[in-house]
Amino acid sequence: MDSGRQDPGTVEHGDYAIETRGLNLWYGDFQALFDVDLGVKRGIITSMIGPSGCGKTTLLRTCNRIIERLGYVRTTGSVNVLGHDIFGDDVELVQVRKQIGMVFQRPNPLPISIRENVLFGFRLHEARLRRVTAAEEDEVLESSLRQVLLWDTVKDRLDKPATGLSLEEQQKLCIARLLPVKPEVLLMDEPCSALDPAGTEAVEELIWRLRGDYTILIVTHNMAQARRASEECVFMLLGRIVEHGRTEELFLSPEHSETADYIEGRYG
Amino acid sequence: MAATAAAMDRRDLAWYTDRAARVLVFIGGISAVVFILGIFVFVTKEGLDFVFGALNLREFFTSIEWRPTSNNPTYGALALIVGTASVTGFAMLCSVPLSLGAALFIAEFATGKTRETLKILVEMLAAIPSVVWGFVGMSIMHPLIIRIFDVPLGLGVLNAGLILGLMAAPIMTTIAEDALKAVPDTYREAAEALGATRWEVILKVVIPASKNGLLAAVLLGVGRGFGETMAVLMASGHAINLPTSVFDSVRALTATIASELGDTVYGSDHYGALFTLGILLFLVTFVINLTADVVVRGIRKK
Ligand SMILES: Nc1ncnc2c1ncn2[C@@H]1O[C@H](COP(=O)(O)OP(=O)(O)OP(=O)(O)O)[C@@H](O)[C@H]1O
Numbered sequence: 289m290d291s292g293r294q295d296p297g298t299v300e301h302g303d304y305a306i307e308t309r310g311l312n313l314w315y316g317d318f319q320a321l322f323d324v325d326l327g328v329k330r331g332i333i334t335s336m337i338g339p340s341g342c343g344k345t346t347l348l349r350t351c352n353r354i355i356e357r358l359g360y361v362r363t364t365g366s367v368n369v370l371g372h373d374i375f376g377d378d379v380e381l382v383q384v385r386k387q388i389g390m391v392f393q394r395p396n397p398l399p400i401s402i403r404e405n406v407l408f409g410f411r412l413h414e415a416r417l418r419r420v421t422a423a424e425e426d427e428v429l430e431s432s433l434r435q436v437l438l439w440d441t442v443k444d445r446l447d448k449p450a451t452g453l454s455l456e457e458q459q460k461l462c463i464a465r466l467l468p469v470k471p472e473v474l475l476m477d478e479p480c481s482a483l484d485p486a487g488t489e490a491v492e493e494l495i496w497r498l499r500g501d502y503t504i505l506i507v508t509h510n511m512a513q514a515r516r517a518s519e520e521c522v523f524m525l526l527g528r529i530v531e532h533g534r535t536e537e538l539f540l541s542p543e544h545s546e547t548a549d550y551i552e553g554r555y556g
Numbered sequence: 557m558a559a560t561a562a563a564m565d566r567r568d569l570a571w572y573t574d575r576a577a578r579v580l581v582f583i584g585g586i587s588a589v590v591f592i593l594g595i596f597v598f599v600t601k602e603g604l605d606f607v608f609g610a611l612n613l614r615e616f617f618t619s620i621e622w623r624p625t626s627n628n629p630t631y632g633a634l635a636l637i638v639g640t641a642s643v644t645g646f647a648m649l650c651s652v653p654l655s656l657g658a659a660l661f662i663a664e665f666a667t668g669k670t671r672e673t674l675k676i677l678v679e680m681l682a683a684i685p686s687v688v689w690g691f692v693g694m695s696i697m698h699p700l701i702i703r704i705f706d707v708p709l710g711l712g713v714l715n716a717g718l719i720l721g722l723m724a725a726p727i728m729t730t731i732a733e734d735a736l737k738a739v740p741d742t743y744r745e746a747a748e749a750l751g752a753t754r755w756e757v758i759l760k761v762v763i764p765a766s767k768n769g770l771l772a773a774v775l776l777g778v779g780r781g782f783g784e785t786m787a788v789l790m791a792s793g794h795a796i797n798l799p800t801s802v803f804d805s806v807r808a809l810t811a812t813i814a815s816e817l818g819d820t821v822y823g824s825d826h827y828g829a830l831f832t833l834g835i836l837l838f839l840v841t842f843v844i845n846l847t848a849d850v851v852v853r854g855i856r857k858k
């Protein structure tokens with residue numbers, strides 16, 4: 289599978305990592321998504337912006353079906369991830385989630401050691417298939433932590449609880465624990481919103497480093513962040529996608545007046 | 557100046573209410589400690605004369621001859637200790653898996669009406685008086701055990717253990733469910749997003765995260781079983797005996813105190829011996845709680 293960076297201009301049908309068609313979603317009786325058609329291209333960073341309550345989180349959480357935990361959610365339409373309809377009968381949720389890593393708004397490391405956190409997904413998925421040696425685990429642990437620039441900070445306290453780390457370190461750890469199972473897609477829901485400016489910068493830089501190796505769909509409230517850290521940008525409003533295009537074009541010459549209003553800060 | 561000073565130390569109704577409330581709350585808080593200490597001191601005082609006088613420690617712990625009313629009385633409590641231990645142990649064997657399973661189901665799987673109904677039922681189970689349980693043991697389980705297992709007597713470890721297990725189940729279920737519910741949902745969500753199945757989430761995240769609470773639940777259940785008197789008295793057969801099978805009758809420490817204390821002369825050796833059993837019960841409970849505390853603390857430090 290080619291996961292290299294694509295030129296957004298010359299993308300064909302098969303080059304979408306995530307593709308939704310006519311996606312509607314209801315929380316009970318409340319409709320939160322309306323007829324969403326979204327194509328997220330492989331290997332690039334796509335950011336999702338829009339005012340509070342417009343459905344960014346909802347859309348993101350539909351892509352790995354984690355939204356169904358609520359129990360009162362209903363959807364129509366289709367979501368294709370890497371060519372598979374994830375609502376299809378023949379799709380294993382576990383395999384879908386192996387392909388799609390998710391980073392949450394608040395860092396949520398599990399209440400176990402740093403080592404166990406990083407290896408959690410790896411052990412789940414690999415142990416189902418074969419025996420994993422301790423040496424292999426150590427290697428995976430180190431390379432994952434190195435990729436998120438956390439190895440040097442935590443290498444002496446790998447067996448300490450992950451909840452003792454700073455928020456910035458926790459969020460990096462939450463990214464690190466996705467990497468061992470080699471997902472294709474990373475979904476991030478305002479990953480920096482709980483962090484201070486320095487932490488935000490560090491995590492942003494990290495996300496930028498992951499570009500090319502992963503398809504990243506990132507929700508953000510921070511327009512500057514969307515602008516400097518994404519190649520394509522999606523603007524949502526009231527449960528609909530209003531505009532989707534290359535980031536610089538969307539910011540410089542938006543097609544819709546709502547987009548322009550939002551970018552200029554008229555929605556808050 | 558004088559006016560300000562007067563205003564500064566004015567004691568109005570709010571001040572007195574505050575004071576009174578503070579004193580009341582303090583009394584409420586301290587009284588629990590006072591009562592427990594008081595009970596301990598009383599039990600110890602009543603038993604101590606006997607402990608340092610007529611008690612033969614060796615006999616107490618190694619002999620099964622509990623003959624307080626014979627002409628030549630002996631006070632061997634081994635059978636009573638084993639009786640309590642076997643009934644409680646058997647009860648926990650049945651009750652711990654049942655209760656933890658019920659708690660898991662209520663906390664992790666059941667939703668809406670099912671959940672509420674189950675919770676109410678469990679709480680109702682806790683409200684059944686122990687004499688009713690004893691009655692169930694005597695008049696329902698007793699013939700049932702005789703019929704099913706074809707044994708001469710249905711009162712014994714099996715009967716008392718099952719009854720006690722059922723009695724301890726509600727408190728264990730309730731506490732364990734609270735412990736499971738206290739695990740933040742973000743943990744479950746994180747694990748599920750990583751591709752864990754429902755079971756993997758429970759086994760690898762929820763149970764490890766709530767193990768302190770689960771342990772507390774089990775220990776409370778043990779305490780409940782240990783101290784239960786009436787139901788055990790009725791369902792155990794109340795015969796001094798070292799059990800060799802679950803169908804054997806036994807006698808519990810608590811049941812012995814309850815059935816004999818009324819017939820003793822105040823201050824007699826028999827009276828003192830019963831209080832010595834009380835001290836023993838007290839010490840064991842104390843040790844259980846202390847162990848629980850130390851274990852829980854140890855886990856927390858790690
Ligand atoms: N669990 C839920 N139950 C019912 N309605 C919900 C639930 N979660 C979100 N909604 C509603 O769905 C709509 C979309 O919410 P969503 O969280 O997706 O917005 P968002 O764009 O992520 O907002 P924000 O920028 O504040 O995070 C909102 O109107 C919200 O009130």
Ligand SMILES: [Mg+2]
Binds near residue numbers: 344345346477
């Ligand atoms: Mg959101």
